[in-house]
Amino acid sequence: MNLLQKSAFAEVNEKVQQAGHLLNLKPGVIQALSSCEREVVISIPLRKGDDVEVLTGYRVQHSSARGPRKGGIRFHQDVDLDEVRALASLMTWKTALIDVPFGGAKGGVAVDASKLSLIEKEEIIRRWTRSLVHVLGHHRDIPAPDLGTDARTMAWLMDEYHRLEGFQPACVTGKPVELFGAPGREEATGRGVAQIAAATLEKDDVKVKGATVVIQGFGNVGRYAALVCQELGMKVIALSDVSGGIIDKKGIDVESIFMHKSLEHVQSEERIGAADVLELKCDVLIPAALGGVINENNWKRIQASYIVEGANQPISIEADTQLRAQGVVIVPDILANAGGVMGSYFEWTQNIQEFSWPIEKFRKELDTRMEKAFDTVHKTSKKYSVDLRTAAFLVSVERVAKAFEMRGSLV
Numbered sequence: 554m555n556l557l558q559k560s561a562f563a564e565v566n567e568k569v570q571q572a573g574h575l576l577n578l579k580p581g582v583i584q585a586l587s588s589c590e591r592e593v594v595i596s597i598p599l600r601k602g603d604d605v606e607v608l609t610g611y612r613v614q615h616s617s618a619r620g621p622r623k624g625g626i627r628f629h630q631d632v633d634l635d636e637v638r639a640l641a642s643l644m645t646w647k648t649a650l651i652d653v654p655f656g657g658a659k660g661g662v663a664v665d666a667s668k669l670s671l672i673e674k675e676e677i678i679r680r681w682t683r684s685l686v687h688v689l690g691h692h693r694d695i696p697a698p699d700l701g702t703d704a705r706t707m708a709w710l711m712d713e714y715h716r717l718e719g720f721q722p723a724c725v726t727g728k729p730v731e732l733f734g735a736p737g738r739e740e741a742t743g744r745g746v747a748q749i750a751a752a753t754l755e756k757d758d759v760k761v762k763g764a765t766v767v768i769q770g771f772g773n774v775g776r777y778a779a780l781v782c783q784e785l786g787m788k789v790i791a792l793s794d795v796s797g798g799i800i801d802k803k804g805i806d807v808e809s810i811f812m813h814k815s816l817e818h819v820q821s822e823e824r825i826g827a828a829d830v831l832e833l834k835c836d837v838l839i840p841a842a843l844g845g846v847i848n849e850n851n852w853k854r855i856q857a858s859y860i861v862e863g864a865n866q867p868i869s870i871e872a873d874t875q876l877r878a879q880g881v882v883i884v885p886d887i888l889a890n891a892g893g894v895m896g897s898y899f900e901w902t903q904n905i906q907e908f909s910w911p912i913e914k915f916r917k918e919l920d921t922r923m924e925k926a927f928d929t930v931h932k933t934s935k936k937y938s939v940d941l942r943t944a945a946f947l948v949s950v951e952r953v954a955k956a957f958e959m960r961g962s963l964v
């Protein structure tokens with residue numbers, strides 16, 4: 554980060570404070586909503602031969618005003634306290650925006666997940682769970698997957714939690730379907746991204762069928778977003794992951810490459826650099842990997858008409874302002890990728906009820922509720938004459954502030 558760049562948490566708080574002022578909230582309430590309730594930093598000694606390597610782990614609980622804290626765990630070498638605070642705060646706004654009874658939290662471990670063996674990964678998540686069990690639980694704080702973690706990681710977390718606290722499958726979401734997971738949860742984030750992209754085009758009377766889509770990221774979010782975009786009739790013309798990108802102007806057959814772990818060995822006539830994919834001309838650009846990928850260095854070269862944020866915080870505030878000034882419509886992360894935590898909510902309720910839904914019910918419920926959130930944001934942006942991100946924060950900050958004040962949390 555250079556000195557002129559804002560920290561990730563400061564960027565989120567800029568939006569919280571802007572919404573707070575527009576809503577005429579009391580200064581103390583704005584300050585409370587810009588702070589995290591609890592931050593726990595742990596050290597995780599990882600066996601390395603006959604020595605240990607000590608990793609740093611985090612759980613930041615931003616808000617419990619609207620319910621138990623909720624949010625994923627990220628394994629990535631760039632994880633630090635500021636990033637985890639920013640992501641925890643985003644979870645508060647995301648869960649409020651889609652109106653599920655959760656607050657916000659986030660966890661992480663600063664480690665390169667791609668270099669870990671399965672055994673190391675298991676050792677890390679079990680240690681993380683043991684060190685944090687006192688702040689976790691199905692009515693306290695419920696983790697889920699994020700970058701570098703997956704259903705398998707959540708199964709180990711659940712197993713460790715059960716050893717310590719007894720049976721409670723709702724203590725974590727995003728689990729394997731064979732182990733109290735919900736059919737539909739894995740695809741939920743990407744599905745929501747694609748649905749929101751289609752809804753945005755429709756609102757602007759742009760034809761969904763044949764609309765060109767570029768997706769940066771081929772992890773869980775990117776690959777399902779690509780699949781569902783194709784199902785909805787859009788044309789996915791480029792995809793990328795860390796190994797590079799593939800282009801097919803006629804439309805990539807997403808289904809045929811879906812099972813590939815990486816794009817490295819996928820046959821394609823045209824290839825492109827991993828980051829260059831962001832600069833391709835298209836109707837819809839979906840950044841679905843890391844944060845900060847669209848910034849002051851590359852915003853001038855972005856040629857998309859719409860950007861739908863599959864990742865959390867993929868656009869810096871400065872780039873966001875510049876791109877909007879040029880007429881680019883940006884659908885914010887807390888709306889666009891909220892399908893994941895919406896799906897987590899369905900999994901959590903099913904676990905608590907010890908009842909399971911068929912995938913058709915899961916999908917229908919997800920689509921209906923995402924559509925409703927989209928409509929609310931759209932109407933708010935018209936009412937206040939503001940962009941979609943500001944509108945999304947207005948809706949969620951108002952909901953959290955009301956809950957916070959009604960609880961009497963000030964005393």
Ligand code: GLU
Pocket residue numbers: 623624625626647695696697698699700726727865890891893894895897
């Ligand atoms: N990690 C996902 C997110 O950033 C999902 C969180 C959850 O399901 O709790 O939204």
